[in-house]
Amino acid sequence: MDESMGDSLLGRMRSALNYLMRPIGFEVVRTHRWDEPRTYIPFKPTLAGAKKAGLSVGDYIDKTHNVLGTTQETMDQMQKLGVFEHTIDRVCEIGPGSGRYLEKTLTYCRPSHYEIYETAQDWAQWLIRQYPVVLRPTDGNSLSATQSASIDLLQAHKVFSVTPFLTTMRYLAECVRVLRPGGKLVFDLITDECMDDPALERWMATGPLAGTFPSVVSRQYAIRFFSTRGFRLDGEFRVAYMPGTSNYFVFTKF
Ligand SMILES: C[S@@+](CC[C@H](N)C(=O)[O-])C[C@H]1O[C@@H](n2cnc3c(N)ncnc32)[C@H](O)[C@@H]1O
Missing domain, CATH: 4.10.910 (30s ribosomal protein s13; domain 2)
Known part of the structure; x- marks a missing residue:
């Protein structure tokens, strides 16, 4: 089976x-299956919890799983690094989950096309009912339904902390393919530098996590991967990813 x-x-x-x-x-x-990275937090209890708390789904997830305000802080940093400076007409997002970044992105740049690749079917079906987005067939490794050099903004938030190394790298290689020249790439990684000794202690003290989470990729490795493939690093920032942090990268393809 x-x-x-x-x-x-x-x-x-x-x-x-x-x-x-x-x-x-x-x-x-x-409940959340830590051993299965392609799933996301439980759908129905999360919606019910947000309703009961009188919060948007995004704020509820920030508050219960991370630090309230982190999603907005991320958007502010993206804006500061020039992500929304030029016209963004076509957006692709990998692993939007509840859509907390998707919802905000739609107000920052009003694209005519927003496509998502999401393996958690309950959330994916909900997202296409809630927002004007297109769900692409998701094989969990590629952006195969997306044309080369067609995307203005490609983003993935908190996704490559759950995917195994080769899945992450396959997706990153696909980002290189589908972004158009001048297009922006935004994603975060739990890098080796996010895993200093105190952070490692806190991660090790967490409950019985199993599987690939939290997946760690070297910061220099990620920067080299893109700088040798025609990308300019526009900037980086760190945000809370409890019990530690993750490192955001903003690149432009040239
Ligand atoms: C930690 S959650 C982050 C969700 C959302 N981006 C956020 O920050 O709230 C990881 C997301 O990636 C999705 N995911 C996991 N593996 C995936 C894969 N191979 N391809 C596409 N999505 C994946 C999960 O279903 C989940 O929605």
Whole structure:
């Protein structure tokens, strides 16, 4: 049985159990699977939690999983580094999750086309109902539905901290292919420099994380990868990624 069959079988069992338990007011919900990077935080409880807290989904996720205000701080830094200085008509985002960056990006640059690659189907289906975005067939490694040199802004937030090294590098190579000259690339990595001794202690003290998270890529390696492929580094900044930080990179393709 492959993974997706296993997941859909579990999903059907959960639905059947919930059908039986509804009269007594109980519901079984999936918790976050740290061993499966292609999933995201549980869909229904997150929406319900945000509603109960009277917060937007993005603010609720910031507050419960990170530090409130980090999403906005990231957008401010992107703006400072000139990401929105020129016309952005076509945007591609990898792993938007709840869409907390997507929602803000739509107000910063009003693109005519916004496409997403997202492996968490529940969130992906919700995003295409909530926002004017196109969901691309997502094989989890490539941007195969996107034409070469067609994208003005490509972004991925907190994605390459969950993906294994080769998946990250395959996606980064795809970013090189699909960005047009002058296009902007924004992504973050938990780099070796984010993992100093105190940060490492805090990460090691976290609960029973399994799988690839948090995936670490060397900062110099990432910079060299793009500088040898026709990209200019416009700037970097660090933001909270609890219990540590991640390093953002803003590049322009020339
Ligand atoms: C830590 S979450 C970050 C979500 C969102 N970008 C944010 O910052 O709120 C990682 C996201 O990447 C998605 N993801 C994981 N592996 C992926 C892959 N191989 N291709 C595309 N999306 C992936 C997950 O489903 C999830 O939405």
